[in-house]
Amino acid sequence: MKEIKLKNLLLFFTYLISLICILLTFKAIDKFYFSIIIFLFFISLFFEKHQKFCPRLFINIMGIVFILIFLFTTNLSNLLENSLKTLTFLLSLKLLEDKKVRDYLEIYLLCFLILAGCSYFYTNIFFFLLLIGILFLLNTSLFLCLYILEDQNFIIPSKKLLKIFYINFIPFFSLFLSSIFFIFLPRLSSPLFNLNIEEREAKTGFSDQVTIGIFSKIQESNSIVLRVEMEKIDFEYLYWRGITLDYFDGKSWTKSKENTLNFHTLPHFFNNTKIKQTIYLNLPQENYLLTLDKPIIISGNFQYDKDSDLSIKILETKTYPVRYYVYSVISDIGEEKINKKNFLQLPQLRREVEELAKNLKGKSEEETVKNILKFFKESGFKYSLKNLPISTYPLEDFLLKYKYGNCEYFASAMAVLLRINGIPARLVAGYKGGEYNEWGKYYLVREKNAHTWVEVYLNGRWKRYDPTPSGIILTQPSFFKEKIIFVLDLINYYYHKFILDYNLQLQVKILKTFKDYFTKEDIKTISIQTFNKTLLLKIFLVLFFIVIIYLSYLNFKHKTFQFFLPLERKILIKFLKTLKKFGYHKKEEEGLEEFLEKIKDPFLREKSKKIIEILEIYLYKDQTMDIETYQRLKEFLKEIENFNYPYVKS
Amino acid sequence: MQLKITKIGFLYIFLTILLGISAINTGNNLLFVLVSFLLSFMLLSGWFAKLNLRWLQISFSFPEECYAQLPTLIKITLINHKKIIPSFLVKLEFQIKGSKDSSSYSTTFFLLEKNSEKILSILPLERGYNYLERVVIFSNFPFNFFVLKKYLKIKEKFLVFPKPMNCTDFSEEFIHPYRSEKPYLSGEGSGEFKEIKDYLPAVPKKYISWKHTARFEETIKIKSFSQEVINPVLINFEQFKVQDLEKKISCITYLILENLKKGIPTGLKINGKFFSPQVSHLHKFNMLKELALYERN
Structure with missing residues (x-):
């Protein structure tokens, strides 16, 4: 029979766990350190193969040196990176030495801490699944350590190896139990010690300025920026507003003024149809929130500023993803008084551009806008993300020379042409479009949806115009592959919704729901809207009463619940139940010996006598039955049950 | 627990x-x-650690003959009554206690699916009844984060015969020839050669005469020997003049064992009891039991 050395299995698991943890730090630590650590990892594999190890003293000294370096170079702002760097380095050092049980445990501790640290860098469900996988591996490895502790060279037949994996019942059941802990563990609304770790997330190309031509790479990225839970609307209204930009220096657009305005007080919004959105913003957008154009009401578990140009900025540092609720109107917003001068600013431009603008001037402001849009459509302008004209005068080169570019070129050009003609205009940076997930009822917006458009001030209102040629941004998935991506994203979405986004507010809500269910006053106030909840409560109560009644019946029948009975009482009940099948019913006041007299069949009588004799020792002499006797009596009972009694047959 | x-x-x-x-x-x-x-x-x-030690049944089997201060093997059987889950790394500890001293033993069951047996060598320290005490099963399963101990209410006793000791210097004088009404005969084949007979079932192979069998072709022939008259002996415990009681008992035990091994019927007079000389196993057991329990409760 093939045999397996448990130590080899343990080594395999240990190296596998270590490698995964090391690879996870790729996103978090310096690439130079990362390559050293990977190098050390392969050295340790080489050592392991040739059974030659680094002296323990050398490793200890190196470890101490690294901890000292960590202590001297760490401050609150780089605590996480430095900790991860040090932990990973210590791990790779640990792998270099000849491993005893203690060393294995140290390796697992380091891996666990690395995992905890890495949790700040990954928001994808795959990290979560990997985490669970590693916990299973750690569980098995810790268990194998027990055997190695007993015997370094413990060998197990390969057939019995599977039994070892029974240990994984523990993490399996932990999955369910930990969900309860997860819901009820205490939480805080804000951190006690702020370690500045919320900015560790990967940053997007979204910036508080738009520089012509530099975002083309972002528009090819598939990273998810936001998920928006809302009803499906027409594609042409899917503009996700980020920041409004009004100052142009010839190359970049920036925001010049920020005026706080309370949207709640604007009366003219109330007549419009409002679209409610629950937004999960995955990646930070320079602290600006993305909303469906145009937002009127916003609420979230954070402080924010609402500017008059409809940009919303978070005032506190947050861990992403961030959840907030928004009401938007998709029609044009009401009249607004502005200082036109602020939106007519222009840099020094070439004469040809000014001449071009003047040529496009119509009789009215509306006509000028139409002329400019027509100009882009009919003068051979093309949308492109490649080889964008980046020069000292990118805008002029785009308009007069190259005639191709991305949304930034088109939007900037239109805004400039409008401003030259004295029409106030501004740029809005955000995202356009998105894929609607029919199952999850949400829009998925990716980095590639990044977009810039123009807002023109006409007749006292800001109107949205998008000069970029349409049909570039992907809309609905039509292929099987993309449908699979949708399902995967749906899982990821629920992961974000229920795990990553779980917070004190939700916890309080859940606790309140529990409280409401069990408080009389609150039950009265349950409205028709919460009908489903009431129904659930009723079903729960009915089931609860059924269980109570059943338990009471058992109690009445056997004087006490069978589950809690001692073994001798349990076997007595089983014995009497079995004999009842053969037509022998023991009366309440009847003694066991008396009952035995009633049994006529010699086989049944003989077996019953044996059982009663043993039972009497335990029932009347106050002794606790041991398992051995209990098993023996059960075998007797089995024999009785298998007995083909003629009475039963007929 | x-x-x-x-x-x-x-x-x-x-x-x-x-x-x-x-x-x-x-x-x-x-x-x-x-x-x-x-x-x-x-x-x-x-919870799993608790389950690991639950539904386990343990039994000890002691040999019929074991002697003080001589290693003896005992069999420990551990049965797992759990239907699906095996028990892992169950360690067992127990004490063997005589009238004065006690010694501890331990063993480990690495993987217990249904049942598992272990043969363990123990060294009983004293003659008389020895007790199996303080039986503990424990385990650091599943992760060595804690050790869970379960004390079992097992108290078994087993008889340990005295330690046999060769005392050839003075043994002769206390062994008396025993005259009985019927002479003791040795078993088949210990006397002189008598004749060649036909084969009878159940006769040991060593008595087959292959030479004669070959000569008579198909009939197997066996050698027949005359039976020898053996003088039985009786050991008188009280007359055995050795100051140290334990030594005295050990010497007599040795004599009994040696005589019975040679097939000499041996009797014992002790504590007012008389065991007439015999060679049977039960007789040996009774005499040794009497010696083992001499002045022991």
């Missing part, structure tokens, strides 16, 4: 608290997930 947390266990608790504080402080839900896992592991590993 008794639970003792190990150093690793304390470290685990410390780690859980540390991560718990970090999770609460930062609000990082993945840390909350890890802490929830650690807490669940803590709870479930306790």
